[in-house]
Amino acid sequence: MEQEKGVRFDLFEVYLIIFAIIVLICFACIIFLYGIMKKKTIDDERLDKLIHVGKWMIVSVFITTATSAISIGFKEWDQKLKEILFFDKYTERIINLTGPYIWNKRAQYSAYFSAVAPNGNIREGWKNYNKFVQDNINELERIKNKLKFLENKNINNGLTKKEREIMDSLSLKYDELNLNFTNSFTSITSSANRENLNGLVYIQVFGVEQKKKIEGFANSLRSKGLSVPGIENVEDKAKPPEVASVRYFYNEDINLATKVAEQLTSKGYKNATIVRLRGMEVAAGTIEVWLSKSD
Known part of the structure; x- marks a missing residue:
């Protein structure tokens, strides 16, 4: 049970308190009976009745309460163990997030x-x-x-x-x-050094003439196994860089970005630079190619 202030009272703890009280009562009764027996203030018949009541308390109340407390204690321990195992499963899942x-x-x-x-x-x-x-x-x-x-x-x-x-x-x-x-969408680490590459390359240009000029570069990437969607003209949407750039987002993509930059250079874009960007939610193996206004 949980109260409004967040204080939790376990049934096991309640039974332990009751058990302790009963132990004290029994102990007090024993002292009381011992005192009576020593002083002989009551006759033997009444003393026998008091002893009988004391035995009943010890057997019926003391032992029953102790057994209940132990039983509840094991149940709560088992429940807590299940809770630990339950949350431990999610702890492992959180640790393994990628x-x-x-x-x-x-x-x-x-x-x-x-x-x-x-x-x-x-x-x-x-x-x-x-x-x-x-x-x-x-x-x-x-x-x-x-x-x-x-x-x-x-x-x-x-x-x-x-x-x-x-x-x-x-x-x-x-x-x-x-x-x-990195994301698990694409794995390019082992394939980046092969002739056929795996990855996704977006190409941004500034103007219709650039779009026509860059088609040969896009086709050369496709012939090597890269996925290259339609070339996007961002003339009215973005500010062009001063020089052409090949942009990647994860350390594992540096080889792929280098291969793309080599292809871009071979098509006449001699000043193309390779740039690492961070903090964007994209799949591993994603590369962006941006031409400058003068290309």
């Missing part, structure tokens, strides 16, 4: 279980873990905001040496906090 925004997923699980778990160590554990998860989310958000500025600046080769060092340091910290997990 993909971007794993901390947000963990926050949802831990917030739910910190609300529905029984009072005690299990609930407190989930509350503490939820706070740990929230702290990681806040730290990742802080790093991501700084990286976003530096990575956008890096697209146009506008970073100073000091800024590049800061970006590299933040990138390492971001990957460490985010456990460097």
Whole structure:
């Protein structure tokens, strides 16, 4: 039973209190009978009746209460063990989460279980873990905001040496906090070094002429096994980079991005740069190609 203030009274604890009271009563009765016997203030017949009542209390009440307390104690222990096993199953599931925004997923699980778990160590554990998860989310958000500025600046080769060092340091910290997990949609690590590649490449251009010019590049990627959707003209939707860029989102995609950049360079886009971006919820193996206004 749980009261409004969150104080939980286990039936086992109630029985232990009753059991302790009965023990004290029995002990007091024994002392009382011993005193009577020593002083001989009542006759033997009445004394026998008192002793009989004392035996009844010990056998009928004392032993029965003790047996009930032990039985309930085992039942509650079994129930708590089942609760631990139940939550342990979800703990393993949370630990094995993969993909971007794993901390947000963990926050949802831990917030739910910190609300529905029984009072005690299990609930407190989930509350503490939820706070740990929230702290990681806040730290990742802080790093991501700084990286976003530096990575956008890096697209146009506008970073100073000091800024590049800061970006590299933040990138390492971001990957460490985010456990460097990728989505399980596509696995490209082993295939990136083969002639036929697996991956998804989006191409953004600025103008109809660029779209016609880049068709040969798109077909060459398709011939190597890459999926290349229709080329998107973003002339009125986005700001073009100063130089063409090949953008990837996970460490595991660096080889794939390099292969795409090599293909782009072979088609005449000599100044194309490779850029890592973070914090976007995309599948592993996703690459974006952006042409500059002058290409």
